[in-house]
Amino acid sequence: MRKQQSEAHPASQQDEQGRTPTSRRTFLRNAALGTAGGAAALAAGCEYKTQLFLLSQPETEAEEKSPDWQEARVRSYRQLGRTGMQMSDISFGCSGLDSADVVRRAIDRGINYFDTSPDYSRAGSEKTLGQGIQGYPRDKLFIVSKFCTPRGHLSDTTPVRDVMAAVESSLQRIGTDYLDLAHIHACNSIERLMNPNIHEAFDRLKEQGKLRFLGVSSHTPRLEEVMRHAVDSDRFDVIMVAYNFRNWPELTNIFHDAKRKGVGVVAMKTLKGARHSALSDFTPTERESFSQAAFKWVLSNPDVSGLVVTIGSFHHIDEYLHASGQPFQPADLALLEKYDRLVANDYCPPGCGECLSSCPSDVPVDDILRYAMYYENYGQQRVGMEEYANLPLARNASQCVDCRAPCESACPHGIPIQAKLLRADRMLRFV
Numbered sequence: 001m002r003k004q005q006s007e008a009h010p011a012s013q014q015d016e017q018g019r020t021p022t023s024r025r026t027f028l029r030n031a032a033l034g035t036a037g038g039a040a041a042l043a044a045g046c047e048y049k050t051q052l053f054l055l056s057q058p059e060t061e062a063e064e065k066s067p068d069w070q071e072a073r074v075r076s077y078r079q080l081g082r083t084g085m086q087m088s089d090i091s092f093g094c095s096g097l098d099s100a101d102v103v104r105r106a107i108d109r110g111i112n113y114f115d116t117s118p119d120y121s122r123a124g125s126e127k128t129l130g131q132g133i134q135g136y137p138r139d140k141l142f143i144v145s146k147f148c149t150p151r152g153h154l155s156d157t158t159p160v161r162d163v164m165a166a167v168e169s170s171l172q173r174i175g176t177d178y179l180d181l182a183h184i185h186a187c188n189s190i191e192r193l194m195n196p197n198i199h200e201a202f203d204r205l206k207e208q209g210k211l212r213f214l215g216v217s218s219h220t221p222r223l224e225e226v227m228r229h230a231v232d233s234d235r236f237d238v239i240m241v242a243y244n245f246r247n248w249p250e251l252t253n254i255f256h257d258a259k260r261k262g263v264g265v266v267a268m269k270t271l272k273g274a275r276h277s278a279l280s281d282f283t284p285t286e287r288e289s290f291s292q293a294a295f296k297w298v299l300s301n302p303d304v305s306g307l308v309v310t311i312g313s314f315h316h317i318d319e320y321l322h323a324s325g326q327p328f329q330p331a332d333l334a335l336l337e338k339y340d341r342l343v344a345n346d347y348c349p350p351g352c353g354e355c356l357s358s359c360p361s362d363v364p365v366d367d368i369l370r371y372a373m374y375y376e377n378y379g380q381q382r383v384g385m386e387e388y389a390n391l392p393l394a395r396n397a398s399q400c401v402d403c404r405a406p407c408e409s410a411c412p413h414g415i416p417i418q419a420k421l422l423r424a425d426r427m428l429r430f431v
């Protein structure tokens with residue numbers, strides 16, 4: 001592997017609190033670029049408001065770094081099914097990625113698996129990842145993207161040549177000759193999972209040496225059904241699945257069968273929303289340990305090959321990698337149970353969707369609450385606003401005004417849906 005290069009990049013230097021010096025400027029710059037929401041925010045004179053919001057973010061408060069975490073490295077690698085890859089147990093999700101230095105730091109700390117997509121930051125994530133991996137031996141890294149374009153997901157009728165062109169565009173943006181893996185992205189049905197055009201495109205790309213393995217990612221309400229079919233079909237090398245503490249009991253059996261058949265299992269959405277409203281009730285020590293406890297629980301399942309978590313700062317690398325290779329302990333269990341008590345009635349289990357059919361306007365309640373979570377809890381304001389801006393007006397949360405909210409009686413978790421969607425609408429449109 002390449003020697004430590006972050007020293008050669010002045011922008012990669014942290015201040016004494018472990019912050020990237022440019023991180024706030026970067027967000028403000030990003031808000032000024034491209035997105036409808038960002039443009040609207042700035043047009044409305046909201047830069048000052050944005051700064052105030054950022055200063056109030058719990059993530060910023062948490063940048064006080066525990067001395068124990070400093071220089072944390074990957075301590076465990078696991079087999080990724082039949083791919084032969086030994087992946088870092090805690091790996092790099094590139095949603096919202098805007099710093100190649102963070103990628104370099106992650107590689108230097110032992111992370112070897114990177115998950116990006118053309119629709120993360122309108123392809124900015126792929127380009128930044130490509131800059132970050134330059135100079136490192138390509139065959140030591142596992143680069144994952146999606147069958148997708150910067151404008152969004154491919155439709156189910158996309159011709160084979162366009163599916164292939166989408167992957168070839170990813171190769172150009174990343175600056176690599178091949179992808180190790182491409183997922184059918186956010187797959188929500190068996191029809192999409194087995195779409196013949198995508199499968200034919202994969203076969204041709206594989207023959208041409210441009211793509212090695214086929215995967216599927218999902219956090220759909222039909223998650224278990226889609227994943228069961230993917231494993232049983234013998235077409236998929238890897239599945240990437242929303243998986244977190246005490247959700248999705250059937251996944252345990254699916255993961256077990258996946259491992260037996262040589263299908264790699266990558267967990268995502270492992271932090272269960274990381275609701276800052278709940279974390280603010282934790283002691284500082286508990287708050288520091290929450291993400292590590294969540295990761296250790298996921299990795300305590302030996303059928304999981306590894307997990308992907310969004311990493312956007314040097315601080316994340318220290319915090320998250322501290323959990324690598326560590327056993328799940330009783331104290332971790334107590335912390336996760338406390339978190340669950342605090343987020344009761346405030347969190348949609350991934351893939352729930354029970355309320356969706358009750359909405360007369362076909363508002364994607366679960367998706368909008370997820371965008372709000374990106375904004376509010378993951379520090380990914382731009383991603384949340386972009387995703388929300390992509391929804392047609394007739395299906396966004398403006399439809400909730402004056403509605404009698406039949407969705408709420410359909411929700412088994414007692415979520416105050418209408419109030420939360422109206423709040424999300426104000427937040428994600430910056431009005």
Ligand code: SF4
Pocket residue numbers: 358359360361362363365397399400401403404405406407408417418421
């Ligand atoms: S409040 Fe009305 S419009 Fe909004 S999600 Fe519920 S049912 Fe749909």
Ligand code: SF4
Pocket residue numbers: 347348349352353354355356365366410411412413414415417
């Ligand atoms: S609001 Fe309730 S029913 Fe709808 S997705 Fe969330 S938890 Fe499920």
